Amino acid sequence: MRSTILVAAAFALGVAAARAETPADFEAAFAAEARRADPAFAGFSAARGQQFFGSTHGGDWSCVSCHTKDPSAVGEHVVTGKRIEPLAPAANPKRFSDPASVEKWFKRNCNDVLKRLCTAQEKGDVLAWLMMPGAGGGR
Amino acid sequence: MKTCIRILIVSSAVAVASLTAGPSAAKSRHAPLLPAYVEECGSCHIAFPGRMLDAASWIAVLEGLEQHFGVDASVDAKTLEPIRAYLAGTARSKPTTAGGVPLLRITETRWFRHEHDEVPQRLWQEPDAVKPADCAACHRSAATGSYSEHDLRLPKKGEAK
Numbered sequence: 001m002r003s004t005i006l007v008a009a010a011f012a013l014g015v016a017a018a019r020a021e022t023p024a025d026f027e028a029a030f031a032a033e034a035r036r037a038d039p040a041f042a043g044f045s046a047a048r049g050q051q052f053f054g055s056t057h058g059g060d061w062s063c064v065s066c067h068t069k070d071p072s073a074v075g076e077h078v079v080t081g082k083r084i085e086p087l088a089p090a091a092n093p094k095r096f097s098d099p100a101s102v103e104k105w106f107k108r109n110c111n112d113v114l115k116r117l118c119t120a121q122e123k124g125d126v127l128a129w130l131m132m133p134g135a136g137g138g139r
Numbered sequence: 140m141k142t143c144i145r146i147l148i149v150s151s152a153v154a155v156a157s158l159t160a161g162p163s164a165a166k167s168r169h170a171p172l173l174p175a176y177v178e179e180c181g182s183c184h185i186a187f188p189g190r191m192l193d194a195a196s197w198i199a200v201l202e203g204l205e206q207h208f209g210v211d212a213s214v215d216a217k218t219l220e221p222i223r224a225y226l227a228g229t230a231r232s233k234p235t236t237a238g239g240v241p242l243l244r245i246t247e248t249r250w251f252r253h254e255h256d257e258v259p260q261r262l263w264q265e266p267d268a269v270k271p272a273d274c275a276a277c278h279r280s281a282a283t284g285s286y287s288e289h290d291l292r293l294p295k296k297g298e299a300k
Contacts, residue, residue, distance in 0.1 A: 111211035
């Protein structure tokens with residue numbers, strides 16, 4: 001009985017640990033998904049990610065509207081004024097560590113800016129840029 | 140073994156309760172903010188306490204999260220359930236409706252307008268005005284759910300964002 005519970009507890013811990021990921025894990029997962037969508041997938045581009053981040057995509061907002069041009073800086077929600085912690089993992093270790101959170105925010109914010117979900121290619125490009133040392137030129 | 144499990148359950152419940160209560164709960168007469176609510180709803184704006192809208196208004200807000208004042212604030216069903224219960228359980232008892240229709244904007248409610256009728260107009264209207272949803276611009280403890288007048292401080296000219 002006790003050993004069953006111990007095994008169950010160890011398994012639960014293992015699941016919890018597996019859910020705490022690194023930005024590189026997300027990049028790998030986006031790459032795998034992008035490759036499935038397009039066999040000619042040729043990797044991510046930080047430059048393309050930066051351009052994507054700053055574009056309004058035909059709407060009113062871009063990512064920059066709330067997150068600023070410098071992902072290592074504190075942002076501010078364009079409507080409510082609420083403080084938004086930095087996006088760059090180097091400036092904010094909580095970013096790109098929880099799959100549920102990453103999925104939620106890409107869904108919400110891509111719908112806000114592009115009126116659609118982002119592709120794995122787009123997400124990977126943005127992440128590549130966010131992971132660049134000194135991304136945004138703010139430092 | 141059963142006792143073991145019972146102790147585990149009780150101690151986890153106590154741990155959760157103490158986490159939920161937070162340090163300021165003791166001095167506040169209001170229910171503490173639900174952590175899941177703060178996490179899901181407090182990222183883009185202050186987590187407005189349940190008592191600011193009535194239950195019908197909250198239900199209307201939660202049913203429209205995919206298009207929440209022009210943004211996608213959707214929350215998955217499993218996460219939403221305790222948030223719905225928290226808001227229903229702490230909702231304002233007096234109605235926040237206009238012509239029988241539930242209001243969605245707290246700033247449009249009768250009580251909000253009454254409470255803020257002495258706030259100088261410049262604060263809302265100047266180019267660097269306070270954004271009405273930014274409670275914490277004046278209510279310095281708003282993030283914890285406390286709107287006590289002790290913590291109230293109007294921004295000086297040019298200080299507001």
